[in-house]
Amino acid sequence: MEKRETIAVGTMAADDILLEVEHLKTYFYLGKDKVAKAVDDVSFAIKRGETVALVGESGSGKSATSLSIMGLVPSPGKIVSGSIKLNGKELTRLSEKEMNNVRGRDIAMIFQEPMTSLDPLFPIGDQIAESLLRHKKLKKKEAKELAIELLKKVGFVRAEKMMKEYPHQLSGGMRQRVMIAIAMACNPQLLIADEPTTALDVTIQAQILDLMMDVKEEFDSAILLITHDLGVVAETADRVLVMYGGQIVEEGTVEEIFQQPKHPYTKGLLKSMPSLEMEVERLDAIPGSVPPSHQFPVGCRFADRCKFAMEICQKENPALFQTNGGRKVRCHLYESEEGEHE
């Protein structure tokens, strides 16, 4: 599959923008004085038809970000401030009923474990048809036919038979294909996929990623792909958002992130990963671990693990600086602009 040309965000025309998240804060209120700042001032945009990857360590706030967009933040969490606009329309102020219409029709989501989002008591055909009926004016029979068509599209040759089968009769990879069929049922403009292949074997993962990219091409949807697998990012994404401690620390095209990473965390991440292509005796591990999201330091959240840390890093959390080259990096090293320290 060919990667499409990417345009720097700065040059994004307003009507190209599908989703715009600005200064989003989503906190979990865990008890007296214990607030997990899962998403802490996150801003980014997704263009129509674009694949954007959101990467970061466990607990960095990836799922909380996607659940915020879907309006599905579970208690004790809530969106504290910020704005989420789809086609210019503010989502955070919609009623539950209005949001229900957006979900499934404009934005669809697939999760890591498809079993939890499929109802074990109903045949999968009914589940696909039902989601079609919820959003489209169709007769029952038409919905069934369309469901069969969708199952064929996600690669089931014996789609008619599949309609009557129950989720537990399918393997993990097959269930994830069903989820993609359901997600695509209403032609969403945005598909949010939260670790869609993490629970799958590599050969099945390859099938699912190919399928997602084909389906995206066909329906011209944008994808927000959440994953911790940098290989998956490299093979699918146009643009990459790197998250750390509830914030975006670097943003760039897939080429920029993989070939010229700027943030010490992004660099460390790429170096700490064993790869098939390159052999090293020892991996370049990042020392320490992520600070818990209810105890972020005042300074840079990565400073304790950063080999470039300076005095200012302990005192002040850097802003997401924009460099001359149009890159966005949350790091004091880039404050004086283009003052790159290698």
Added chain:
Amino acid sequence: MNNKEKILEVKQLKKYFLLRNGLFRTSSASIKAVDDISFAVYQGETLGIVGESGSGKSTLGRTILRLYEPTDGDIWFQGKNIAPLGERELKPFRKDMQMIFQDPFSSLNPQFTIKRIVEEPFLAQSKLSKKERTEKVLQLLEKVGLSEDALTKHPHEFSGGQRQRIGIARALAMNPKFIIADEPVSALDVSIQAQVLNLMKDLQEEFHLTYLFISHDLSVVKHISDRVGVMYLGRIMEIGPKNAIYDNPLHPYTKALLSSVPKTNLKAKRERITLHGEPPNPAEPPSGCAFRTRCPFAHDRCITERPKLAHQGEGHFVACHLFEKTAANSLSS
């Protein structure tokens, strides 16, 4: 590698699980989780075992450690066949073979302090005084990079990577010679995974450990192993020196597996061999070659005859009729 001493050799090892239908009836059907596997592990090396979910990696590890009763076959450990031994005769061997698990949390008692967890093996096995035990525990914690204040803490106060370090410290307590690590870094973030992999390499060198390293992650296995075995549906499809497996894979399954791994090198040409279909139901494995239902090169012989692991030179064995030209050099016969 062949001039080295074998620490472990399994011969025609089988572990079948009986399938139950209903609460008490056992049917005659079984899952052949480990189905006639033979290989050796040499002193001081790391043998990586890769394979997809359900291919039998964990069952293989647990059967070797005699956590599962083998259905058939031999397990030669340091010159003795431990497969038929009873629990009492096994005791001296238990000390020398340890296991590290994927999820250290479920294997660490949440009620206990780290000191209690790590000193556990000493309580059962040796006659050390309290002071000596504490000393030992401190030494072990230091080896795995944890500080003294960990002693009085409980498992939930640690991150995943730190918990894995605790699991490693406990496994090291009795000075084992052979460690089976079952997906030891699979639950960890890449930055933490690298820390634990480096630690395992350091400890291997310091204590002359031999590892059987089980993982579904081909990049991790490549990094840590000297030799690699590829499993599919309870069988070893290919085994050999790491570079032979990764640079010159022979089995169509190994080739497909390697080509499916997403690459971070954007310039690398992606030539993916897409496997169609799903792995077969392990309770009803295909006749002949287990991989034939997904193999692009399957032919008649693959249906009727199970290929044997055949030597291709330099310790590289493959179980595939495409490479089984001379019957004389087959390994398992």
